Amino acid sequence: MNFRTIIDQFICKKVDIMQEGFKKIILLVTILALYFGGYRLVQTMNPVGINLEIGLDAYIPFIPEFSVIYLLHIPMIIFVFAFYWNDYKTYRSMSFMLIAVILIALLIYSAFQTEVLRPIIASTDFFSRLTKTIYKYDMSNNTFPSLHVALTTTISAFIYEKNINVGKVLISLTFLIILSTMFIKQHVFLDIIGGLMLAFVIFKIKNVFDIKEI
Numbered sequence: 001m002n003f004r005t006i007i008d009q010f011i012c013k014k015v016d017i018m019q020e021g022f023k024k025i026i027l028l029v030t031i032l033a034l035y036f037g038g039y040r041l042v043q044t045m046n047p048v049g050i051n052l053e054i055g056l057d058a059y060i061p062f063i064p065e066f067s068v069i070y071l072l073h074i075p076m077i078i079f080v081f082a083f084y085w086n087d088y089k090t091y092r093s094m095s096f097m098l099i100a101v102i103l104i105a106l107l108i109y110s111a112f113q114t115e116v117l118r119p120i121i122a123s124t125d126f127f128s129r130l131t132k133t134i135y136k137y138d139m140s141n142n143t144f145p146s147l148h149v150a151l152t153t154t155i156s157a158f159i160y161e162k163n164i165n166v167g168k169v170l171i172s173l174t175f176l177i178i179l180s181t182m183f184i185k186q187h188v189f190l191d192i193i194g195g196l197m198l199a200f201v202i203f204k205i206k207n208v209f210d211i212k213e214i
Contacts, residue, residue: 020088027095028081034102039147042109043139049113052144052190057182060189062119064127066180067134073152073177076170080155083166089210094158096209101150101202108145108194115141118185131184138186146187149195150202152177157203 077098084091118140121128152174160167178195181187 024085024088024091024095027092027099031095031098031102034099034106035147038102038106039109039142042106043142046110046113047139047141049115049141049143051117051188052114053117053188054190057188060182062185063183064121064123064125064131066176066183067127067131069176070134070148070180070184070186072173073148076152076173076177077155080159080170083159090162093206093209094155097154097158097202097206098151100209101154101198102147104198104202105142105145105147105150109142112144113141114144114191116143116185116188116191134184134186143187144191145194145198146178146181146191147195148181148187149178149192150198153196153199154202157199158206 080094081091084094118135121132121135152170156167156170156174159170178192182189182192
C-alpha cells in the first residue's frame with residue numbers, strides 16, 4: 001500500500017465521520033423540533049380536551065418535591081444521545097424510534113385532545129415554585145399519552161437491550177419520572193397507561209427502525 005492510498009483512505013474516513021456527524025445533528029434537531037415545536041403547536045391549535053381522571057387519581061397525593069425528578073427526562077435524553085454518539089447505527093435506530101413516538105403522540109393529541117385539572121398552589125417554597133413554573137410553560141393539555149412516560153420508557157427498554165447495567169439505571173430513573181408526572185399532577189393514571197402502551201408498541205416493532213442507508 002503506497003502513501004497516496006493511505007492518504008486517500010484517511011480522507012475518505014474523515015469525510016464519512018463528518019457525514020455521520022451531520023446526519024446525527026439533523027436527527028437530533030428533528031427530535032427537538034417535534035418535541036418542543038410540534039408539541040407546542042398542537043397545544044395552542046387544539047387547546048380544549050377531555051379529562052381522563054378516574055377514581056384512583058383522587059388517592060394520588062400532590063408532592064411538589066417530585067418536580068425536580070419530573071425535569072430529569074431532559075438530561076436523560078441528552079445522556080443517551082451522548083452515550084451513543086460514536087455508534088451511528090444505534091444512534092440512528094434510537095432516533096427513529098423517538099421520532100415515531102412523538103409523531104404518534106402528536107397525531108393522538110390532534111384527534112383526541114385531553115387535559116388535566118391541576119391544583120392551585122399556594123405554598124411559596126422552592127419545590128412549589130418550581131412546579132408552578134412547570135405549569136406556566138407547559139399547558140394542561142396534550143396529556144394522553146404521556147410523552148414523558150413514552151419517551152423515557154422507550155429509551156430505557158432500548159438501552160437495556162444494548163447495555164444491561166446502564167439500562168437498569170435508566171429503568172429506575174424512568175420509574176421515578178413516571179411517578180413524578182402523577183405526583184405533580186401533570187398527568188392522570190390513564191395518561192401513564194397510554195404512554196406505556198405507546199412505548200410497548202414502538203419497542204415491539206423496533207426492527208422497522210433499523211434503516212440501512214440513511
